[in-house]
Amino acid sequence: MTASRNALPTWLTRRLALRVLIGAGAAALLGAALLAAYLFLFIAPKLPALDVITDYRPKIPLRVYTADQVLIGEFGEEHRDFVAIKDVPEMMKKALLAIEDTEFYEHGGINYVRALGAAKANLGGGTRQGGSTITMQVARNFFLTRDKVYSRKVNEVMLAYKIEAALSKDQILELYMNQIYLGQRSYGFGSAAQTYFGKPLQQLSLAEMAMLAGLPQNPARHNPAVNPKRAAQRQRLVLKRLRELEYISAAQYEQALKEPLRVQPRGQQFDTHAEYVAELARQAVFAEFKEEAYTKGLKVYTTILKADQDAAYEAVRRNVLAYDQRHGYRGPEAFIDLPATPEEREEAIDEALQKRPLSDRLIAAVVTSVSPKKVTVDAGADEEIEIRGEGLRFAAAALGANAKAGVRLVPGALVRISQDGKKAWSIVQVPQVAAAFVAIDANTGAYHAMVGGFDYRLQQFNHVTQAWRQPGSAFKPFVYSAALEKGFSPATLISDAPLEMSGAEAGGQNWQPQNDDGKFEGPISMRFALAQSKNVASVRILRAVTVPFAHTFLEKFGFDPAKQPNNLTMALGTGAVTPGQLAGAYALFANGGFQVQPYLIGKVTDAQGAVVSATQAPEAGLETARGLDARNAYMVDNMLRDVVRSGTGAAATQRLGRGDIAGKTGTTSDAFDGWFAGYGGGIVGVAWMGFDEPKSLGGREFGATAALPIWIDYMKVALARRPQAERAVPAGLSRVDGDWVYDEFINNGEVRALDVAPDDMPAAPAAFPLETN
Template sequence: MSFLRYLSRLSLLGILALTWLLAGVFLFLSPGLPDVQTLRDVKLQTPMQVYTRDGDLIGQFGEQKRTPMLFADIPPQFIQALLAAEDDGFFRHSGVDIAGLMRAVSELVLTGAKGSGGSTLTMQVARNYFLSLERTFMRKFNEILLAIQIERELSKEEIFELYFNRVFLGHRAYGFEAAAQVYYGKSITELSLAQHAMLAGIPKAPSRSNPITGPQPGKERRNWILGRMLDLGYIDQQAWAQASAAPVSASHHGARLSFAAHYAAEMARQQMLDRYGMAAYTDGYQVHTTISSELQQLAQQTVIAGLATYDRRHGYRGPERQLPPEAETTATAQRELWQAAVAETPVVAGMEPAIVTRIRETAVDILLRDGSDAVLEWENGLRQASPYLSENAMGRAPQAPSDVVDEGDLIRIQANADGSWQLTQVPAAQAALVSLNPDNGAIVSIVGGMGFENSKFNRATQARRQPGSSFKPFVYSAALDAGFTAASIINDAPVVLEDNTLEDIWRPENDGGQFHGPTRLRWALTKSRNLVSIRLLQQLGVKRLISYIDGLGFDTSEYPNDLSLALGTQVMTPLELATAYAILANGGFAVQPFLIERVDDVEGETVYQATPATVCRGCNETPATDAGEDELRMEDILAGTATTIPAERVMEERVNFIINSILQDVVKRGTGRRALTLGRDDLAGKTGTTNGPMDAWFSGYNRDVVTTAWVGFDNYTPLGRREFGGTAALPIWIDYMREALAESPDMERPLPPGVVHVRIDPVTGLLASPGQSNAIFEYFREELVPVQGGPDDRPGAGGKTTDDLIKDIF
């Protein structure tokens, strides 16, 4: 009895000492503990997501992949799996599992090594949000005290939600919803029991036991969790057996994009980085762009198809790599080498890499990326693969597959509709397309090249190329503004110029080297006559042109101060040219291209709303205001009191109408007449081809859509002597606009006040005589209607020269 009394007193003293110790620790540590209430306002690092205007996800950016989810949305089966793995008493304890802690201490004392740890989910929340990962007793005490405070101030559901969304799960995935996307490409709500258990097992060793890095350890952990779920009554024997036998099905998945639009997404990323800095990657912004899902996919398809068509006209350039079989290598080893080579070669624009493994009489056997074998038939591209010799010549057509490929060649193939394979190649040429809403500059589609996988260089916004004749409409607009008319006569004749700003003597020519004599400006632009354009600029004056186009929004700081401007020798990007054509399309108003329509924060609140300068159709023209910002006060926008910024008129309305009518003639009668295949009367545009030819352009529009297409080589290799804007770029534009204009009504522009439509002599450009049989109609500003002429007013008659006629007119 004395011993028992002694033992009781000793135990009591021990309990009192432990109590005093814990109280002392609490008093010592509690002042330094963080405020648990901050957990309610915690800001999880969430990646930025970029959407089209239709709500399709086209980009996700951020180091940490995270997709927060509310407790109510988490599948109950996964909750059970996680509780079985980490803390089955979570909904019963008050933040600390005493039995679990004692078990962890006993394991440490008996084995000298850390065992189960004894941490509850609440303690892990405290550690993940507030503490470091250092293994010290002081950190453990802080963890316990914080867990108790967290349980007092937050509900169990809130605590579980915090753990679910924060824990690191390997491969830059934070939170279980993000991990489900990374490992399975699905939402956690779509996963099976086996997959739930696999994810629940990752927190114990996220870098080693995730199902990609460590499939076997991950499977062992998964099956242990399934056994725990069976013991706890969460699942029955049949469910346990099926899930335990399930194979590991994980593989790495990127963001679940609705479709790829990498150039547009990258533009949005850069603009967000400029606006918000590194917070753009972590604050969960949702970026809503002006991109149309349908038109963006169409633009990508037409660019790829247009380049492939151009490429086929110039011949087959051969394999991308040659890996001929080695004599001393076994067949198995050789196949492994080939498989590794084809696996590391990226797919470009749907063009799959493959290795030629055997050549037969009318076909070749090929090895695909997935390790399977296939057959490439003679008729599927091999027979048509005449060899490329130069941009202007191809070799003899092949007579057998061996004339085209050798064993070990790494080639490109595409799937046909019937499942067979077609020989192809990644075009060496590049292209860009940008399409805008001319009323406000919204970018509805943009493609910067053949494939983002192959080149991240965005040619639509970064490639500064000579526009060639695509620039002529602005030279002619400046002339019309200065008093010339569409009927003004300029001599299409040879010109030799000596200019200090030009190298040596300049002898420009028309395409084809022909000269056509006195020519009306309308016909000269319709047929893209170079010599008329140069003589026109000579009379207009280079300084006057630069001043005019500077007012249209062109950056003229580096423009050459010489007559070569008439032929578009300055450089600009396709986006800059499309923006200028928007002025022609919208009636003469300046708009600025923009991509980001709206930005929402992680809570769904709008933090940025674009308010671009906009053309108001059907209303009185409003003078431009000083409020030229692209962003108004957020409270005004959200309150609905923000007003649209009116676009500034930069081109006189009547000049715009007349130049538009000339550009419609370019489509109907000139270099853009291939576009007649669209069967519309409201199309206008201009081709452009530079010396070489190095660049091929077509920029065109109707009242609702303006689009610029460009084709060329990055290294300025010539496209080929038979390639022009009308053959290389215009087909891309046509295929895109066929669908882009499907919902746009074919409407004639109304005649603006002050424009008259009168009959003229097509030779002199003067008013036609009464009853003149060959008279044609022309538009004039009413104060510039020409006088009536006679036979002696014709060029070359009565001693009058072309310059005399021009002086008479003006």
């Protein structure tokens, strides 16, 4: 075939083509030069300074710890735990870079090949891809909005260059790994490790690291707590990429794919339940540092001990549930209609369960079928749960044909279930009764344990510090202590006989105090009166001591006089105290008469570990802190030991088997409150149980049945590592007729005519009027 007459010679075509290429190249170079000049002359000067990253100060939340450095609380809008790049596991870095920016350590901030590939894919309408490098993401996260406009992208590129020039690659990666948002209010990989897996970043497995590495692209879509299936898909993609890059072996890859992941569905959790403690600490630190408390990385070290706190928490839970079991099943929490189709039924059940408040180990479930011997429930898990035999005992009345409509178990009933140590399921219920326990160091006042209620998630009201309740007979030791200062001794005889007083004496109407057991013993010693918690004898003691003297005397123990009655009912504990206040008061009997101020915070440190504030623990035994005569403290302690040996608190010695414990039960009128306050081994503990809307705990409930078991269960643990200690007799005490008395009240070997109680015996001297009517 011949060439066309108009065709250009080959040599000319080549020359023209070369000129076009040269021209295009020149134009491109000119365009690039102009673009570069524009960028550096007009865009670069407007870029923000890099102070925020060169002097990086992340918002680290307030964290609260036990004295033995166990994390019990975290407060702040952002969960963040800064981890230096040197402390980040190498595999964590590889997993992240494998999926986000493989050539991070090679490029200068921009990966043009990847960017062009992403642009081509996006323009082609396929799956959208990202072309941003780690450095560009740092620029975006610190300085720019996420609006998808060209001006933002140009600024992002220029900032990436600027960041690369100012920081090393490791510094850039450190910024990224601590700043990036990873869902569940968690920022940075250190925080995410705790949030999703409950352990430090350094302890994660390959499979766990791969799941975290998949989060930055879309923390909401790939959140393992919310979207486990999508999270697993993304994790597998990360693992595949690690294998392709030969960062892991085939065996590692297969093992990681098969590893079951235990993701915390509710976000960060703590090993020790000390929510009431953490909240008190937060309030104290906020009062000093205001909003900065939540961003400066402050660490609060409380005086709480993990083992003691765990024991107190379990003691309260166990005994509140035991009380609840004693008083019967109240019926389901709610009822829902169960749709006919499986999909709609599952959705209705899930929706109902999500609305129920959480409570540790009391799992909400919906009844799906019922028979007299088996109840099947759906707790939102993969399989339904069948409950039989002993598991139905508590709710047996709700299965009967005569059960009332609001109590009967039927399909759609929303109940609570619990699993015992043998993995057997039972129907239970969330208790309505409230309870609290507090323990302090008898010598320093440092809190060792504090449980402000049955469950913080159900009620944030802290009964240890906020509940002002009548202490009942737990208050009697303070009246008896006042009597010792007036010349009484534990052997002083008191008339336990019917007593009637006018309204003026009782602060109201005419009053006839009664003993809890309804019995009168006649002449009894003061020691016996306290051990058996005799009300009438206690009122007689207060009348002899006089109300004004006793009322003033109470201030030695840290009580607010305004909250104590100015009449004879004070002897029966009709004033108001908190469990925390009562613990501080009993400490004087436990430590020999020294006043202590209970305190919670040992020290506060900044993000670098420097101490910013600290509480100096008081030195034990300083006479400047003495509030009570050592002889008085010894004698009351001696009487309180009888309470737990042979009196109303005898179960304490029977179950603990120790001779150095002492304490007092307390039950208010109509059993509205049950108390036990006591100590041993240098620890003071106070347990309380009652209803927030006061009502009777029950006709057969007392401090000995409701509160004392909590105290015993805690002390079993707290005293296990503390030896028994003998208490020395203070100077100035002598024994007369087998019991102790102040030396100054002894005349010629006899107590000064104070053994007066029966109505037919001579009256006491005028200085010590012991009335017996």
